[in-house]
Amino acid sequence: MDADCSPVGLYFWPVVAVVTCIKLLLMPTYRSTDFEVHRNWLAITHSLPESKWYYDETSEWTLDYPPFFAWFECALSYGAELFDPAMLIVDNLNYASKGTILFQRLSVIGADLVFICAVKEFCSTLPGKKNKNEDLLSQPAFTLTLLLIGNFGLLIVDHIHFQYNGFLFGIMILSITRITQGRNLDGALWFAILLNFKHIYLYIAPAYFIYLLRCYCFTQANRDGSVRWSSLSLGRLVMLGSIVIAVFAVSFGPFIYMGQLEQILSRLFPFKRGLCHAYWAPNFWALYNVVDKALSTAGSRFGVISVNASTASMTGGLVQEFDHTVLPSIPPVITLICTVLSIMPAVYNIWRYPRGPKSFLRCLTLCAYGSFIFGWHVHEKAVLLVIIPLCLRKQAQVYILLSTVGHYSLFPLIFTSAETPIKVCLMMMYCILTFMCLGSLYRTTKKNSMVSILPRLQKLYLLGFIHLYIICEILLPLMPFTKKYEFIPLMLTSVYCAIGVLWSWLQLYRITLSDTTKLQVKQD
Known part of the structure; x- marks a missing residue:
């Protein structure tokens, strides 16, 4: 690949510099309650022993991410101490000094370096330009650099609203890159690490499981492409499983030893938050809610049904459980069934007709789609989990x-x-x-x-x-x-x-x- 078309060439770092300047300009902007959430997690992981991390309820914003993210917050807290030690006091609720704001904003920008390096790594696998006279915009690596580094969703969610999605997507892209390069074990390792940072990436786990099982653990296939169980390589299966188990052992092992696994799982999967988030994700259940609301309004107007506060609360903008008025109320198990059914064609397709990384990436995107459209209590920000991998296709x-x-x-x-x-x-x-x-x-x-x-x-x-x-x-x-x-x-x-x-x-x-x-x- 020529130096002028390489993602590490002349155009990559100028794009990074421009986008970083935009991020710096966004530092004084509005910040959501997630800013206080992460400040509180800094305080918890810095000031309390590990045995109390997942039990502390001083703030309503309790720690509810997997252990690797808790350790990430703990590592950040030592930098935070240099800016303003008061932000690390657990009882300092809603604390937002200038030093606190500066540190937390800078920490997100700094963590984005993982995303930047992962994009560079993926772009290096793309073909360069064949004709030097071609427009730079017609080059896949340059286009992908612009669309990923300057992604609108990451800019407003991470650098205005405030979260740490950038470096997590960086780990995901790095995992995808390794699989694209045929380094399946490395890809599995990075994905296991990603799951232990944020469990929302379970949405795309079926694509990883089926692809790695089919294309790495099975070494042969019938002529029609179907799988023969006799061709399963137990050695490869054990190696793959050992990597995943080892990562989870490092992450959860200390807390399992302290008898806290049940407590952590209750934090990670709070099913009492209701079908939809306060800000409705644009998925199937948003349409379902509106149909129910329209039917209940029409029924109430014509005296067919009566509506009480509990059944109408789904439009109140609160995070809580609610019942539908006319249509059947949806329990978590129904959303699970719908999600599984929605991804089954994609999963079957990659199992029956594996075609390498191309089919893997498409299956991954469809798994993210299905989970976003039919999942339980889906956040609107989860749409980025579909947009980012789709950008790679x-x-x-x-x-x-x-x-x-x-x-x-x-x-x-x-x-x-x-x-x-x-x-x-x-x-x-x-x-x-x-x-x-x-x-x-x-x-x-x-x-x-x-x-x-x-x-x-x-x-x-x-x-x-x-x-x-x-x-x-x-x-x-x-x-x-x-x-x-x-x-x-x-x-x-x-x-x-x-x-x-x-x-x-x-x-x-x-x-x-x-x-x-x-x-x-x-x-x-």
């Missing part, structure tokens, strides 16, 4: 749709007036950048662009976001009834975005099944 139309929809669905997280111009400008810049990059990368003629090859219905849907923004952000706040029904803008945003999420999901499944059909015909 050559599915331009699907990515255009999902990135626009998914990123817009994050708007309710940043609701302060001072940050409104920031989120709108960053979103517009990222959308323009996405259209330019993918249009240049995948155009078939000089006259074609990403806009011209998008289906007409999809273009109309995307243009609808302009009207959605005007209605939710400008017109509805002026209406007198909005004070009583504050959930309406959020409901409209969730429902409209949910349509796009399901649409893009079906598009990706159609492409996957079409490719499978072609493979079957080729084998026959």
Whole structure:
């Protein structure tokens, strides 16, 4: 690969520098309660012994991430002590001195170095430009650098709202890179580490399990591509299992020794938080809630049913359990069944027709999709778990749709007036950048662009976001009834975005099944 087209060439670090400057400029912006959550975790892990980390309830924001993340917070706390030791006092609830803000903002920017290095590593596996006269935007490595390093969702979620998603996605991309390179054990090691940082990545665990079992542990196959159990390599299975077990032993072992496993699991999987998060994720259950709300409102108006506060609370913006009024209420087991059914075609496809890293990455994306669309108490921020891996795939139309929809669905997280111009400008810049990059990368003629090859219905849907923004952000706040029904803008945003999420999901499944059909015909 030529030096000028390598991701470590002239363009990679300037892109990183520009995006880092944007992150620094965002330091004084609004911060959510997650800022206090992580400050409290710094205090817990620094001031209390390990035996009390998962029992402390001084703050309502208790530690509910796996042990590796707790140790990550503990390591950060020694740096925090240099900025303001008072932030590490457990009883200092809602403490936000200038030193605290500066340190926590800088810690997120510093942790992003893992993400930056992982993107560089993945881009190094991509082919360089064949023609030196080609536009730089038509180079996969440069396009991917722009779309990942400058990802709109990571900017507002991590550097305004406040979280540590960047370095976690960096570990995920590094794991994917190792599998792409055929280094399956390394990929499994990094993914096991990732799970012990944040358990939301269980969403994509089925893709790893099936792919590694099928493509690493099975060394042979029948001519039709089907698996023979006699071809299972026990040595490889033991080696793979040993790596995963060793990582979990290092993470959970000390707490199991202290008899705290049950307590940790109760923190990691709190099923009493209700079907939906306070900010509705744009998934199937958002549509389900709205249908139930419409039916209950119509039934109440015509005197068919009576509505009480408990059944109507799903639109109140609170994190709690609630019952649907007309449609059946959904327990966690139903969401699990729906999620499993939604990912089964993708999992079966990779098991029956393994085609290397390409099929793995597609299966991983579909697993993330299914968990986001049908999962229990899904956070709207979890859409990034679909957007980031989809960006690594050559599915331009699907990515255009999902990135626009998914990123817009994050708007309710940043609701302060001072940050409104920031989120709108960053979103517009990222959308323009996405259209330019993918249009240049995948155009078939000089006259074609990403806009011209998008289906007409999809273009109309995307243009609808302009009207959605005007209605939710400008017109509805002026209406007198909005004070009583504050959930309406959020409901409209969730429902409209949910349509796009399901649409893009079906598009990706159609492409996957079409490719499978072609493979079957080729084998026959």
